[in-house]
Amino acid sequence: MMLAFVSLYDTSPVFHCIPLMTNSRVRLTLSAIFRKFIFPKVFIMVLNVNGVTHDVAVEPDDALLFVLRDKLDLTGAKYGCGEGACGACTVLINGAATRSCITPASSVAGKEITTIEGLEKNGELHAVQEAFLETDVFQCAYCASGMIMSTFALLKNTPSPSEDAIVKVMNGNICRCGTYPYIMKAIKLASQS
Numbered sequence: 001m002m003l004a005f006v007s008l009y010d011t012s013p014v015f016h017c018i019p020l021m022t023n024s025r026v027r028l029t030l031s032a033i034f035r036k037f038i039f040p041k042v043f044i045m046v047l048n049v050n051g052v053t054h055d056v057a058v059e060p061d062d063a064l065l066f067v068l069r070d071k072l073d074l075t076g077a078k079y080g081c082g083e084g085a086c087g088a089c090t091v092l093i094n095g096a097a098t099r100s101c102i103t104p105a106s107s108v109a110g111k112e113i114t115t116i117e118g119l120e121k122n123g124e125l126h127a128v129q130e131a132f133l134e135t136d137v138f139q140c141a142y143c144a145s146g147m148i149m150s151t152f153a154l155l156k157n158t159p160s161p162s163e164d165a166i167v168k169v170m171n172g173n174i175c176r177c178g179t180y181p182y183i184m185k186a187i188k189l190a191s192q193s
């Protein structure tokens with residue numbers, strides 16, 4: 001148990017956690033077995049999400065979306081296509097709208113990650129969230145988090161976007177319920193606030 005716990009953090013402590021083995025060759029061999037077969041690539045990284053730092057055990061290929069949802073319980077971002085084509089999983093990385101399903105968690109260490117859960121401040125929804133609510137945009141709302149995060153990023157860079165600019169930026173966010181006219185309306189409303 002202790003071996004397993006320590007090996008999550010670093011492979012070298014595995015070596016030091018075999019105290020009963022006096023033969024260093026045996027210790028090295030066991031350490032290598034742990035490294036290769038038990039926890040091949042798991043390592044601890046620090047993620048800064050919504051202003052809070054978290055130590056999480058990840059493998060290099062773990063998608064950020066699943067780390068957020070399964071390890072940090074931030075389930076606002078959704079899994080849609082899993083290949084960067086629908087926008088349901090959109091979060092902000094250093095302010096830029098990013099598809100978390102195709103972003104390795106290992107690539108965002110030290111960066112500022114914002115999820116839909118991070119938009120609300122002191123119990124108040126963000127103006128973009130309010131605009132989408134007021135416009136009564138969604139039907140199933142599966143796309144909602146991604147739409148709102150993409151809109152947030154758009155308005156941060158372009159506070160008063162033209163309709164063409166909105167279409168261009170939001171083109172990668174798919175709403176399977178076809179609420180696009182309402183989404184456009186909500187974005188225009190948000191841009192006025």
Ligand code: FES
Pocket residue numbers: 078079080081082083084085086087088089090099100101102
């Ligand atoms: S789930 Fe990430 S873009 Fe579709």
Ligand code: FES
Pocket residue numbers: 137138139140141142143144174175176177178179
């Ligand atoms: S409201 Fe259903 S996918 Fe957009």
